[in-house]
Amino acid sequence: MRxxxxxxxxxxxxxxxGRLKTTxxxxxxxxxxxxxxxxxxxxxxxxxxxxxxxxxSDVHTVPLNRGRNVLTxxxxxLAGIPLSIARNRSPEMAALAAQRSGKEGFNxxxxxxxxxxxxxxxxxxxxxLLHEHNAExxxxxxxxxxxxxxxxxxxxxxxxxxxxxxxxxxxxxFDTVFAVSEQDRQALVDLGASAGKVRVLPNLPDPALLxxxxxxxxxxxxxILLLGTLSxxxxxxxxxxxxxxxxxxxxxxxxxxxxxxxxxxxxxxxRTLADRTPGAEFNGDAVDVEALYRRARVxxxxxxxxxxxxxxxxxxxxxxxxxxxxxxxxxxxEVTAGDNLLVAASDTTFAEAAVRLLTDEPLWRRxxxxxxxxxxxxxxxxxxxxxxxxALRGVPAGG
Numbered sequence: 001m002r003x004x005x006x007x008x009x010x011x012x013x014x015x016x017x018g019r020l021k022t023t024x025x026x027x028x029x030x031x032x033x034x035x036x037x038x039x040x041x042x043x044x045x046x047x048x049x050x051x052x053x054x055x056x057s058d059v060h061t062v063p064l065n066r067g068r069n070v071l072t073x074x075x076x077x078l079a080g081i082p083l084s085i086a087r088n089r090s091p092e093m094a095a096l097a098a099q100r101s102g103k104e105g106f107n108x109x110x111x112x113x114x115x116x117x118x119x120x121x122x123x124x125x126x127x128x129l130l131h132e133h134n135a136e137x138x139x140x141x142x143x144x145x146x147x148x149x150x151x152x153x154x155x156x157x158x159x160x161x162x163x164x165x166x167x168x169x170x171x172x173x174f175d176t177v178f179a180v181s182e183q184d185r186q187a188l189v190d191l192g193a194s195a196g197k198v199r200v201l202p203n204l205p206d207p208a209l210l211x212x213x214x215x216x217x218x219x220x221x222x223x224i225l226l227l228g229t230l231s232x233x234x235x236x237x238x239x240x241x242x243x244x245x246x247x248x249x250x251x252x253x254x255x256x257x258x259x260x261x262x263x264x265x266x267x268x269x270x271r272t273l274a275d276r277t278p279g280a281e282f283n284g285d286a287v288d289v290e291a292l293y294r295r296a297r298v299x300x301x302x303x304x305x306x307x308x309x310x311x312x313x314x315x316x317x318x319x320x321x322x323x324x325x326x327x328x329x330x331x332x333x334e335v336t337a338g339d340n341l342l343v344a345a346s347d348t349t350f351a352e353a354a355v356r357l358l359t360d361e362p363l364w365r366r367x368x369x370x371x372x373x374x375x376x377x378x379x380x381x382x383x384x385x386x387x388x389x390x391a392l393r394g395v396p397a398g399g
Contacts, residue, residue, distance in 0.1 A: 001033045001392060004101055006119050007112035008088060009040055010061060012052040015264070016229040017203070017311035018133055021180075022112050024204050025131065028381045028388070029110070036104070038097055038119075040064045040088070060100075062093045082162045084136075088115045097121055108392055117170040129391055130174040131201060135187035137164035142305045143233065168192045176391040181309050181332025199387040199397055202332075203309045204379050205318035215294065215320050215368060222257045222358045224250065225296035225321070227289065228312045230266035238303040238329075239270055241347070243277045246302060249351035251279050254358055262292055293319050297364070298357045301329035302350060309333050314379060317341065317371030322364050324353045334378055339370045 011022040029035050041061035045053065053059045066072060066087045076086035101109065101121035108127040111117055114136050120128060140163045144156035171177055171193040178201035179185040189195045226242060228235040239261055247259045261274045262283035274282040283292065299316035301323070309332035316323050323341040330343050337343040342357065344350035357364055378384065387397070 001107040002104065003029060003033050003035045003392075004097070004104075004106040004109045004121075004124075005029070005035050005037045005112065006097060006109065006116040007037065007039045008115045009042055010045065010049050010053070010059075011039070012049055014206070016232075018113075020206065020311055021133060021203050024381065025110075025112070025201070025385075025388070028385050033392075034058075036060070036100065036106070038062070038093070038100065040090070040093065060096065062090060062096060064088065064090050064093070076162075082166050083159060084115060084163070085118060085166060089118065093119055111174070114167060114170065117173065120173055127176070127392065127394065128174045129176045129178065130171070131178045132184065132188065133180065135167075135179065135184040135191070137167050137191065138184075138187050139234075139305070140164075146237070146305050164191065175394075178388070178391075183332045196397055199391060201388055202379065202384045203311050203314060204381060204384055205311065205314035205375060207318075207380065209315055209318035210372065210375060210380075212290065212319060217297065217361045217364045217368075220295065220297040222254060223296045224257065224259045224298045224300055224354055224358070225262065225292055226260070226300050226302075227262045227292060227316075230261075230263040230270060234303045234305045235263070236267065236270060237305055238301060238326075239266075240273065241302045241304070242300060243273050243280060245347040246300075246350050246354070247277065247280060249348065250354050250358075253351070253355050257355075257358055260292065260296065293321050296321060298354055299323045300350075300354060301325045303328050313341070314375065318375040318379070320368040320372045322357050322367035323371065324350060324357060326350070335374065339366070340374045341367060341371060 005026060007022050011019045011026060014020040014023040035058060037059040039061055041063045042065050068087060072086055073083055076083045079086060097119040098121050101124045106126050108129060109120060109124050111120055111130045113133055117130060137160060140160035144153055144160050147153040147156050168191045171188065175197060177188060177193055177198045179188055179198060180203050182200055185198050185200050188198050226239055230236060250257050257279060259280040260283055264285045271282045274280045299321045301310055301313050303326055310329055313323055313325060313329060325341055325343055327343055327345055335341055342353040344353045
């Protein structure tokens with residue numbers, strides 16, 4: 001089968017949650033199908049990215065780097081579209097997608113991310129599939145609800161309404177819509193999508209993590225780790241909460257404990273906060289992820305916003321690093337609290353759970369083994385992506 005794959009950025013290297021999911025789906029499709037990729041080139045490609053594009057030979061890039069600013073916001077209102085869609089609008093991309101679709105007669109078009117739905121070729125005869133990395137309107141609604149500044153809250157609520165209307169409008173253009181969890185699936189059905197065409201295509205961790213040797217409680221110091229893309233607002237909020245409210249409580253109970261914040265593109269305010277917090281450190285771009293996992297005893301995710309499922313949590317589970325999460329951090333994952341990870345809602349219970357994992361070796365071992373078992377049983381491509389194969393063949397959901 002020939003598949004046109006539209007995605008909003010060069011997905012290599014898979015060093016963020018979004019790129020990891022895109023790469024996982026793309027690699028899975030390439031096992032059985034001929035896949036042509038068209039994506040945006042946001043900046044000059046690195047040497048590694050150039051090699052990846054050249055070796056693939058079926059990847060085509062379109063330059064686009066439009067900022068989030070007042071001018072773009074004004075243009076989005078004039079065009080009647082959300083800001084994110086305006087920032088990703090490109091006549092060159094539309095022309096290339098239409099040209100390749102009309103010329104090559106693809107059997108299917110896989111649109112990766114709601115941002116690329118605007119480039120679905122209108123006359124494409126094959127199956128049309130949309131992969132929603134998140135129920136996007138839910139993220140905006142949560143951001144608006146969490147905003148403290150009244151003016152910002154008003155603007156975010158207005159943008160959430162625009163996103164909701166746009167997202168609802170594009171769902172009907174596709175034969176199949178993929179959500180990353182059952183919760184997101186229901187959110188898209190609530191938005192108006194036909195229940196029979198919305199399937200679940202879960203996020204998957206890096207499969208290489210399952211083949212790494214087990215971690216050791218005895219050989220790891222009492223270090224708490226948060227690793228993620230630190231330009232992403234939910235990750236920034238999680239890091240701020242941990243540094244300001246949770247880790248100081250852990251430190252009061254366990255003075256020798258430390259907190260490591262790692263990831264790329266952190267704002268200066270977050271780096272400064274980490275530097276000023278006793279026992280905490282900022283690790284920058286975190287090139288050696290395996291060294292971070294081996295150095296840590298607990299992984300944490302304290303977000304109260306965002307959506308979808310948290311790939312950073314799945315990666316930690318796959319590596320066998322026990323996890324403490326907020327209820328929002330566990331959302332969408334088929335986990336059992338106490339068997340696969342610990343869930344804590346308040347700052348105090350979160351700190352208490354982290355201290356338990358830092359000091360309770362039997363509990364640590366149970367969660368380490370339970371996390372990896374869960375991933376092997378549910379979060380590997382051959383198990384989790386069966387619905388993708390069925391959708392490409394036109395098999396009805398549940399058929």
